Amino acid sequence: MRHIISLLMENEAGALSRVAGLFSARGYNIESLTVAPTEDETLSRMTIVTRGSDDVIEQITKQLNKLIDVVKVVDLSEAGHLERELMLVKVRAEGELREEMKRMSDIFRGRIVDVTEKTYIIELTGPGHKLDAFLEALDKGAILETVRTGASGIGRGDRILKI
Amino acid sequence: MELTGAEIVVRCLAEEGVEFVFGYPGGAVLNIYDEVFKQDKFKHVLVRHEQAAVHAADGYARATGRTGVALVTSGPGATNAVTGIATAYMDSIPLVVISGQVPTAVIGMDAFQEVDMVGITRPCVKHNFLVKDVKDIAETLKKAFYIASTGRPGPVVVDIPKDVTQLKTEFAYPKKVTMRSYNPVIKGHTGQIKRAAQMILEAKRPMIYTGGGVVLSNAAEELTRFTRLLGFPLTSTLMGLGGYPGSDPQFTGMLGMHGTYEANMAMQHCDVLIAIGARFDDRVIGNPEHFFQEGRRIIHIDIDPASIAKRVKVDVPIVGNVKDVLAEMTKLILASKETPDPAALKTWWTQIELWRSRDCMKYDRNSDLIKPQYVVEKMHEVTRGEAYVTSDVGQHQMWAAQYYKFDQPRRWINSGGLGTMGFGLPAAMGVQFAHPDAAVACITGEGSIQMNIQELATCKQFNLPLKIILLNNRYLGMVRQWQEFFYGNRYAESYMDALPDFAKLAESYGHVGMKIEKPEDVEGALKEAFGPELKERLVFMNFITDRTENVCPMIPAGKGLSEMILV
Ligand SMILES: Cc1ncc(C[n+]2csc(CCOP(=O)(O)OP(=O)(O)O)c2C)c(N)n1
Numbered sequence: 001m002r003h004i005i006s007l008l009m010e011n012e013a014g015a016l017s018r019v020a021g022l023f024s025a026r027g028y029n030i031e032s033l034t035v036a037p038t039e040d041e042t043l044s045r046m047t048i049v050t051r052g053s054d055d056v057i058e059q060i061t062k063q064l065n066k067l068i069d070v071v072k073v074v075d076l077s078e079a080g081h082l083e084r085e086l087m088l089v090k091v092r093a094e095g096e097l098r099e100e101m102k103r104m105s106d107i108f109r110g111r112i113v114d115v116t117e118k119t120y121i122i123e124l125t126g127p128g129h130k131l132d133a134f135l136e137a138l139d140k141g142a143i144l145e146t147v148r149t150g151a152s153g154i155g156r157g158d159r160i161l162k163i
Numbered sequence: 164m165e166l167t168g169a170e171i172v173v174r175c176l177a178e179e180g181v182e183f184v185f186g187y188p189g190g191a192v193l194n195i196y197d198e199v200f201k202q203d204k205f206k207h208v209l210v211r212h213e214q215a216a217v218h219a220a221d222g223y224a225r226a227t228g229r230t231g232v233a234l235v236t237s238g239p240g241a242t243n244a245v246t247g248i249a250t251a252y253m254d255s256i257p258l259v260v261i262s263g264q265v266p267t268a269v270i271g272m273d274a275f276q277e278v279d280m281v282g283i284t285r286p287c288v289k290h291n292f293l294v295k296d297v298k299d300i301a302e303t304l305k306k307a308f309y310i311a312s313t314g315r316p317g318p319v320v321v322d323i324p325k326d327v328t329q330l331k332t333e334f335a336y337p338k339k340v341t342m343r344s345y346n347p348v349i350k351g352h353t354g355q356i357k358r359a360a361q362m363i364l365e366a367k368r369p370m371i372y373t374g375g376g377v378v379l380s381n382a383a384e385e386l387t388r389f390t391r392l393l394g395f396p397l398t399s400t401l402m403g404l405g406g407y408p409g410s411d412p413q414f415t416g417m418l419g420m421h422g423t424y425e426a427n428m429a430m431q432h433c434d435v436l437i438a439i440g441a442r443f444d445d446r447v448i449g450n451p452e453h454f455f456q457e458g459r460r461i462i463h464i465d466i467d468p469a470s471i472a473k474r475v476k477v478d479v480p481i482v483g484n485v486k487d488v489l490a491e492m493t494k495l496i497l498a499s500k501e502t503p504d505p506a507a508l509k510t511w512w513t514q515i516e517l518w519r520s521r522d523c524m525k526y527d528r529n530s531d532l533i534k535p536q537y538v539v540e541k542m543h544e545v546t547r548g549e550a551y552v553t554s555d556v557g558q559h560q561m562w563a564a565q566y567y568k569f570d571q572p573r574r575w576i577n578s579g580g581l582g583t584m585g586f587g588l589p590a591a592m593g594v595q596f597a598h599p600d601a602a603v604a605c606i607t608g609e610g611s612i613q614m615n616i617q618e619l620a621t622c623k624q625f626n627l628p629l630k631i632i633l634l635n636n637r638y639l640g641m642v643r644q645w646q647e648f649f650y651g652n653r654y655a656e657s658y659m660d661a662l663p664d665f666a667k668l669a670e671s672y673g674h675v676g677m678k679i680e681k682p683e684d685v686e687g688a689l690k691e692a693f694g695p696e697l698k699e700r701l702v703f704m705n706f707i708t709d710r711t712e713n714v715c716p717m718i719p720a721g722k723g724l725s726e727m728i729l730v
Contacts, residue, residue, distance in 0.1 A: 062469035
């Protein structure tokens with residue numbers, strides 16, 4: 001099962017490598033991992049998307065909690081949460097494609113953020129499956145380059161991850 | 164007053180009440196060594212290899228329960244220490260290892276003797292630090308000792324660049340630390356403890372399974388009271404030996420790959436299993452699928468939540484310090500009007516006695532060759548079971564565990580988790596420093612002892628009267644045994660040729676050497692070595708043993724507890 005785990009950790013040199021090292025040393029899989037400081041600059045917040053049986057996910061959260069730099073861990077997928085990812089796609093925008101790409105971007109509520117004679121860069125945010133769907137919908141030959149941030153997640157309503 | 168970083172390091176160690184620092188100097192730690200020279204609060208022990216420094220600190224920690232301290236230089240000094248650190252990590256031993264680092268300005272430049280110590284040790288420490296500012300040294304060391312010794316203990320590395328030891332700042336050692344990200348649980352959940360107590364009272368075929376956590380949390384007394392009160396059978400892992408008296412009839416012996424038949428059968432067939440400070444590792448329960456038993460309920464007490472439900476599903480998990488949880492559970496059981504069904508318990512004991520009557524630890528007592536088991540048994544007799552015994556890794560380690568009946572905790576000191584050959588001798592040094600008047604023995608093999616034999620010089624320098632019991636089978640015996648059982652007798656590289664004359668070798672280091680070749684000489688030699696005449700001397704006893712002897716019984720790797728090979 002796919003899980004999205006969110007954690008707060010001390011914003012210290014090496015903290016990220018402890019988490020990444022834990023996943024590789026114990027053979028857990030990482031689909032994506034994002035990290036940045038929070039409004040409290042002594043803390044970083046990380047979102048990890050992983051897959052595993054319930055037993056494996058239980059071990060992952062326990063092992064994460066065991067890291068000395070980690071302050072709090074929640075498995076967001078246990079209850080209501082939002083998940084967003086940002087993608088930038090550089091596409092061909094010549095001839096027929098110029099109109100076609102604009103139209104696709106509009107349908108998916110993307111924004112064209114860079115324009116040259118031959119290319120557009122389209123910015124798109126949303127849950128990962130929406131970004132996947134956008135890429136699927138495009139003509140493969142039109143895609144020049146893509147970059148994605150990986151998912152960020154947050155609990156809905158009263159679910160607050162803070163110390 | 165402002166102090167240099169090096170002065171601060173030394174002052175912090177003194178503030179922590181450190182008695183011994185095991186170490187080896189080098190460029191990056193010269194400032195620290197200069198301060199070590201000027202102080203008299205702790206003793207520095209110069210070893211002959213950094214691996215030995217860490218094992219010695221580890222032996223000291225295991226024998227006392229206090230945090231061991233090692234000091235090594237950057238680069239090769241640091242990498243030599245890594246095996247020792249990983250050894251301590253696997254067995255949850257509290258250590259603080261201070262390593263020198265190249266100056267901050269050249270970190271990352273592939274400077275002379277630079278290694279990324281924090282990176283290298285990350286997977287085998289409880290935590291580690293690189294101290295980049297002299298102002299952080301005191302607080303970092305305080306945290307290091309706190310982290311190493313609390314919760315599930317473990318080694319902490321503090322890497323200090325050379326320039327940081329030179330710079331000056333005001334020194335104040337923090338009285339205490341609090342860390343928002345680290346708050347180990349001590350007391351168990353009361354509701355869970357109640358549930359466990361109820362399950363225990365209803366048990367018909369109970370079994371207590373204990374591990375190193377009992378020793379680490381100093382819970383031997385609580386465990387003994389709990390077990391005697393209930394009259395339940397008990398088994399222990401390799402790491403837990405001595406947590407409950409080994410000569411007590413309720414003790415069914417060690418379990419696991421080389422455990423007793425009765426302990427393994429009772430583990431498999433009990434209806435309530437009480438796991439205490441143990442982690443169901445692969446050398447203990449074998450394959451978790453074979454271990455599974457319909458209808459058996461499991462209570463698991465451990466300070467580390469990640470150890471619970473890692474390899475087997477449990478019915479009542481209790482996260483907490485074993486000592487506190489056992490005390491609370493005993494109180495509940497004493498207060499209860501119920502007691503476990505005496506008739507059922509009697510039937511269960513009858514079954515266990517039946518298993519026990521297979522006498523799975525028997526060996527040939529009439530052999531013309533020295534049987535290694537006999538040496539350990541005799542040694543137990545001669546030392547009245549009171550020695551501190553360290554071991555290396557291999558067959559001799561298992562025989563030591565099986566035949567030396569440890570009645571007290573912290574007497575049996577071995578590398579269980581990592582299985583590090585070369586651990587025994589330096590660990591014994593640490594033990595002897597902690598207990599200068601005690602009998603300290605190292606049971607070893609001719610393969611293992613050669614992995615840190617240089618420490619005989621350290622023993623001479625510090626007059627450590629260790630007794631080294633070499634069970635010399637001219638083989639890497641444990642490897643040879645696996646090759647005999649599972650590789651069609653193809654003994655690939657498991658022989659030991661060109662052995663030194665160990666007695667002479669020991670003598671050349673200034674110690675007493677003995678060679679014992681006949682069974683009838685074993686007892687006399689041991690009595691002499693442990694006797695008053697040689698009390699002040701290190702005695703190296705080279706026992707030429709039956710080279711074909713195997714450790715029995717045995718559960719082949721990947722099999723279940725009821726699939727033992729018996730003799
Ligand atoms: C550092 C290290 N290298 C290799 C091994 C693998 N190993 C486990 S037991 C063993 C043989 C040990 O031989 P010896 O010390 O002579 O003891 P014996 O088994 O003969 O009693 C070996 C090589 C190990 N445990 N540690």
